[in-house]
Amino acid sequence: MEGGISSFPVPSTRIAVVTGGNKGIGLEVCRQLAGNGVTVVLTARDETRGGAAVEKLGELGLSSVIFHQLDITDASSIARLADFLKIRFGRLDILINNAAFGGVEYNRDPAYASVTSEEELCGMDRDQRLEWLWRNSRETYDAAKKGLQTNYYGTKHVIEALLPLLQASSNGRIVNVSSDFGLLRFFRNEELKQELNNVGNLTEERLDELLDTFLKDFEAGKADARGWPVAFAAYKVAKAAMNAYSRILAAKEPGLRVNCVHPGYIKTDITMHSGLLTPEEGGSRVAKVALLPEGGVTGAFFEDGEEASFV
Numbered sequence: 001m002e003g004g005i006s007s008f009p010v011p012s013t014r015i016a017v018v019t020g021g022n023k024g025i026g027l028e029v030c031r032q033l034a035g036n037g038v039t040v041v042l043t044a045r046d047e048t049r050g051g052a053a054v055e056k057l058g059e060l061g062l063s064s065v066i067f068h069q070l071d072i073t074d075a076s077s078i079a080r081l082a083d084f085l086k087i088r089f090g091r092l093d094i095l096i097n098n099a100a101f102g103g104v105e106y107n108r109d110p111a112y113a114s115v116t117s118e119e120e121l122c123g124m125d126r127d128q129r130l131e132w133l134w135r136n137s138r139e140t141y142d143a144a145k146k147g148l149q150t151n152y153y154g155t156k157h158v159i160e161a162l163l164p165l166l167q168a169s170s171n172g173r174i175v176n177v178s179s180d181f182g183l184l185r186f187f188r189n190e191e192l193k194q195e196l197n198n199v200g201n202l203t204e205e206r207l208d209e210l211l212d213t214f215l216k217d218f219e220a221g222k223a224d225a226r227g228w229p230v231a232f233a234a235y236k237v238a239k240a241a242m243n244a245y246s247r248i249l250a251a252k253e254p255g256l257r258v259n260c261v262h263p264g265y266i267k268t269d270i271t272m273h274s275g276l277l278t279p280e281e282g283g284s285r286v287a288k289v290a291l292l293p294e295g296g297v298t299g300a301f302f303e304d305g306e307e308a309s310f311v
């Protein structure tokens with residue numbers, strides 16, 4: 001099919017794409033957006049897991065959820081999604097970049113941690129839980145590299161491919177699911193921190209250079225000495241880079257709303273279910289920013305449901 005001609009009627013509702021929609025916060029965002037009358041394209045890299053998630057939402061009476069395969073690290077998968085959206089809808093109103101990888105190897109299967117860690121975590125506060133998560137994780141070069149490839153480059157490539165469709169919307173918005181771990185306070189190298197915060201001068205090319213430098217320092221065991229964040233370093237660096245890119249993009253695309261959200265510390269696989277809040281609570285913070293009234297803030301960071309500092 002060509003030229004945007006579709007055998008399906010284009011819905012009058014808003015159309016959203018959610019990456020990593022098969023579980024955790026992503027699944028909740030799909031549920032909440034669909035519950036607010038949005039047509040949702042729930043994407044997942046695994047067709048079986050994605051299909052099962054759509055079925056689950058269908059059982060809740062949410063029939064406006066469509067599945068499409070998407071691995072955010074696979075260029076052809078991204079291109080297939082862009083083609084599908086172009087033909088089926090001709091535009092995109094909301095893009096939720098939720099898919100991510102922890103950037104570490106876990107000492108136990110995160111999917112089963114919800115059962116196995118319950119007793120250990122009982123009575124622990126936030127810092128103790130993060131400490132527990134850290135003790136059950138290992139930083140390796142391969143995991144760090146995959147963290148940057150997924151969380152920064154994968155997200156960026158999805159945005160680039162879907163940008164023309166967002167521009168075709170009268171109210172296009174991008175919500176990048178970020179983290180308080182991406183805040184610049186974790187960078188102990190003051191120059192680096194300033195550079196990442198000075199988004200008026202920062203370029204995408206410079207961001208690429210900085211990420212290359214981080215990986216080299218990490219591989220050489222010098223990341224700590226050079227003032228990069230410590231503990232979950234690749235995750236923190238990738239989220240900080242995504243925040244910076246969001247701010248650059250927001251300035252370049254004033255017609256769009258491009259914002260970042262920290263969902264909170266949530267009980268999902270990525271935290272081995274050590275979080276303090278439920279996926280429903282995390283998902284509602286993301287959905288809230290996605291559904292902000294037209295013409296609102298752009299290039300902002302949201303934490304606890306409120307606009308907050310990137311630093």
Ligand SMILES: NC(=O)c1ccc[n+]([C@@H]2O[C@H](COP(=O)([O-])OP(=O)(O)OC[C@H]3O[C@@H](n4cnc5c(N)ncnc54)[C@H](OP(=O)(O)O)[C@@H]3O)[C@@H](O)[C@H]2O)c1
Nearest residue numbers: 020024025045071072098099100177179265266268269270
């Ligand atoms: N949980 C927290 O406390 C917390 C805090 C701050 C920020 N966040 C952010 O919230 C977002 C959602 O995380 P979560 O807590 O819901 O974790 P999660 O349950 O582990 O979900 C991660 C999702 O990302 C998907 N994914 C990973 N790599 C992918 C790829 N290459 N292509 C497509 N999908 C991919 C996973 O798919 P598979 O099932 O196929 O692996 C899964 O659907 C992430 O951006 C995370 O960084 C979470």
